[in-house]
Amino acid sequence: MVSDFCPPDLGWLRSKDGSREARILFKAGKSRDGYFSCDDLCAQTELAIELFETHFPLGNVIAAFGFDNAPGHQKRADDALSARHMPKFPKKWLGKKGKKMRNGVLPNGHPQNFYFPDDHPQLPGYFKGMKIILEERGLVNEGKLNAECEAFKCANTNAPCCCCRVLFNQPDFKAQKPAIVELVEDSGHITFFLPKIPL
Known part of the structure; x- marks a missing residue:
């Protein structure tokens, strides 16, 4: 599996000197690298933001990060608001x-x-x-x-x-947003999800 970012003006996203890139090669499968999770995507996106900002310092250009509508991309942060599984009464409980x-x-x-x-x-x-x-x-x-x-x-x-x-x-x-949206927006950029394609 290959996961990468390709800004229209830059091509495949790399640092200015070409020494670092956003591309990840991932051998998906239980007995291989596992499965590409939302945490993996967030880590890759964080790197992509850093690389993008080496070309365009924040404030000069805002990036729009587009993602497909995979269920994993909709995952919320571990501390996100969620009413599921909450106890009704006081309890030693963590999310x-x-x-x-x-x-x-x-x-x-x-x-x-x-x-x-x-x-x-x-x-x-x-x-x-x-x-x-x-x-x-x-x-x-x-x-x-x-x-x-x-x-x-x-x-x-x-x-x-x-x-x-x-x-x-x-x-x-x-109003609780997915983790990937919070990451991108907290960095001063914007994000969107591609529409779902019916099968």
Whole structure:
């Protein structure tokens, strides 16, 4: 497998002196190099941004990074907002890969920490749970709902049927971007996904 970047004005992306390139050769397969993951793509994109900026210092030119719609490219960062698998009540709980979930955003625009502080007298560092998170957002009645509909198969994805669905439909959760988009945008560039091609 070959993964590379090709800016129209530069051709295959390399450093100015040609000593480094963005191209990755990857032997996909369980008994080979494994599988090209979102983490691999993010690392390659980080290098591509660095190489691109050797030609065009940031501020002079903004790059537009285009990616196909592969499911792996839609992966969110390990600390990203996600209502899936959240406990309803306070618990020693971490998100993906043992990372604390980043702050959410309250309706007034202030950050909402999903964990009690480490110096909390009863629950130091505990995850607050969906009930408290919803109550802090003024959604007291919604905090009384069941944690999740069976297998998160809600009859109406816009209805407040369970705590998980209510959080899933909150503006900050809906606005959560894939990791690759956050990486590119945090570097001052833009990104887009190519439309899915029906089979």
